[in-house]
Amino acid sequence: MAMDRLYEKKQNLEEYLRELSSVAVAFSAGVDSTFLLKTAHDVLLDKAIAVTARSHSFPERELNEAVAFCQKEGIEQIVFDSEELSVEGFAQNPKNRCYLCKRELFTKMRKLAEERGIPYIAEGSNIDDNGDYRPGLQAVAELGIKSPLRQAELTKADIRELSKEMGLPTWNKQSFACLASRFMYGDTITEEKLAMVDKAEQKLIDLGFKQVRVRLHGKVARIEIDRAEFPKIIQPDIADEISEYFRGIGFLYTALDLGGYKTGSMNKALMTEK
Secondary structure, eight states: OHHHHHHHHHHHHHHHHHHHOSEEEEOOSSHHHHHHHHHHHHHHGGGEEEEEEEOTTSOHHHHHHHHHHHHHHTOOEEEEEOOGGGSTTGGGOOTTHHHHHHHHHHHHHHHHHHHTTOOEEEOOOOGGGGGSOOTHHHHHHHTTOBOHHHHTTOOHHHHHHHHHHTTOTTTTOOOOOOGGGGBOTTSOOOHHHHHHHHHHHHHHHHTTOSSEEEEEETTEEEEEEOGGGHHHHTSHHHHHHHHHHHHHTTOSEEEEOTTOOOTTGGGHHHHTOO
16 A cells, blocks of 8 residues: 555656646756756657756765766756855855845746747655755745655655656665755855865765765864764774864864764754754
């Protein structure tokens, strides 16, 4: 019965995409956007294209994966520059930072799509995203961006399961979010700090850790990983290598969050405000 419901959701997604007839998918090579792009291309063929933004908050490894996937699948892709730090107010990291970013990003995407006669932009948020603080969804609503995965009531678990069946390499990929989400609200975001976080997370990935976040607190790096990987990270040789590397890229101290990885953990600060 559960699988029947899952396939029903996928059919609903496909029907919704057919109704759009032509779409540009905001593609980041993540679990959700990869599944959405592949499904859209299967349904609409060359009427579905990928649009990918290149910026300091988007790691090069993710951009390379996005380009490689589109080349492998034969999907047309537009890669454009979108530097969030040039958006007024973004660098000051206000509570609505994600709104400022998404509004700028989707405005540019819509212009690129319109130039090619494509009427709709689709983004990859899923139904689980309705339960967290997501100011970016306000920009989605204001600009008329389509959210097919939410429309089909697909959860992250649904998307991973269907992605596995479809043979997508992202079915078990770690969750990823914009590097700007590693900062406390109100802390200034700079190219230098973004590069520090990017290098720190890449180091952990290179060491074999799966789900990683490096949250920045001044000169302190707070590492979030799955608790199952705690035994590995506290091995003296691994811990020393991480500590020395982090110090070399600009951190004075490196800490392990005993709570483990949690999506949107920086939003806790908002919950404590009156």
